Amino acid sequence: MATNSPENRGNRKLLIGGLFVILVSINGILLYSNYQKKEKTEEQAEVIRIKNSELENQIKVYEALKSDFERQSQELQAMGLENDSLEARITVIMSDLNQLRGFRKSSFTLADQRKFRERADVFEKQLKVKDQEIARLKQENEVLFTENTTLKTTQNKLSDSLTTIKSTNQNLSEKVKLASRLEAQNIAVNIINQRGKDKDDKSNEFRARQVDKIRVAFRFGKNDVAPKEPKTVYMRLIEPDGAALYNLSTGSGSFQIEDKDMYYTAKRDFVFDNTQQEVSFVYDKDADYKKGEHIIELYADGFMIGSTTFVLK
Template sequence: MDNTNNNKPHKSHQTTIIVGAVSLVLIILLGFLYFKNRSEMKALVNEMVEEKEMLTYEFENLALDYDSLQTNSDTLNTMLEMEREKISQLIEEIQTIKATNASKIREYKKELTSLRKVLKNYVVQIDSLNQSNKALQEENLKYRKKVSNMQTTYSKLEEVKQTLEKKVKVASKLETYNIEADGLNSKNRTTTKTSRVSKIRICFSIQKNITAEVGEKTIYLRVLRPDGALLYHSKEDLFLHENKKINYSSKRIIEYGGEEVDVCLYYQVDAGELTKGEYVADIFADGYNIGTMTFNLK
């Protein structure tokens, strides 16, 4: 009886030790598992943080890729600007979400893939547009060269035309020969005495010229005294010469048909108008001086 009672406390003590040992092992095991899981979770969170940072970095690089695209198309530029704004907004959103929000991270990854495909499409469009622009620029350059050559050719032809017109003008200019000057008295007899001269007569022949314009021609005469003064009757007696209106001494209208013709012009002398010395007679037609001669009166 006594032995039995003595064994009971002993067995109870052993049980307590065993339970305590098992509990200690369990606590140690649970602690190990806790710290192990905590370490794994921390590593997982760090990995997700790195993934978030990498995603942000890739979006930023994508934004730079969009910024590098340049085109002259206003429509494409507007679309590219919209994509840039979208990427900028996504970057701001990524920075605000938690790294552990796996579903959101997956959504942004899909969006990144989609935006990269869009970028490739824009690259193809812009490359095609640039090629077209290059072809147009080359075509435009050829056209400008062609226009420049045409302008050069036109300028040369215009120069040739002007040269020919000048030659024709010169060729069509009337020319005179056999110019004679006489002083006539009141009885139409020749005299060289200034006191007896009542008229000055200038006679000449106009040469044959088939290139000259035919029809009525006005022939003008200017007679200069020895002192250089012009003999004329009215300040209104004017004609055009070298783009200036100048006075004439007398004029005559003739019919010119391209053949040789003899012409005489007269100047009615006013009393006391003449002086002794050498006179100069100039003949004009079609704006040109067609003959000059000198004569003397005593």
């Protein structure tokens, strides 16, 4: 049986002290290990947070780049221009953006961050260059617009002037046309009997049974405006019933006056020489003439140049 000697009591104390030191050491080791794990976990969480932030920032950068390039494309289209290289850049940016959105937070490496940052820098430089080009094109378009507006104003003024000149010329032409209108003066109507003798009457009244042919003679009035040139004068012999004598076999036909067709009884071609020359018609109806008032109308250059009447009793 062991005795509780001073030596044994000392050994026990040493043992207990050693155990205490061991326990304290183990506890310290555990505390340090837990501290390291906590620190590593916090470090990993910080890395993930940084990666997540960087990924979100890159996505925002590429979304902004896409929006800016689309704006440039719209501005060019508004100016009537197309740029295939710009459309190609938008396609590349969309591809990069889809790739960024497909990354998991933990898989977005430093190499990825560097690559997309460098690509974004290149796109931003291209964006600035294109903005400068668009600004220059806008300025040039403004200059062209101003020049076109000035040119259009000048053209409108010229058009107005030409319209005025055209109107003035048309009025002058109408005045010249009216001034050059021929006039049949001293219109005389004679009858020719079956023996070929002329018979005139100042009253222009004749016996119908004596008429074989009708002679109409007149002189042109003096007209210094009318051009000296070949002309045609048309004669209409209108019977008492209001119808003009018309027979193709005797040279009748039609002519236009005021855009309307009108039948004539006979016509004569002549050269107007402004000498108050005389022109005459001899018309043979080759049938009995109707009794009553007859009308002679003379036309040239689209105008009636004279008229008279005679009566057959």
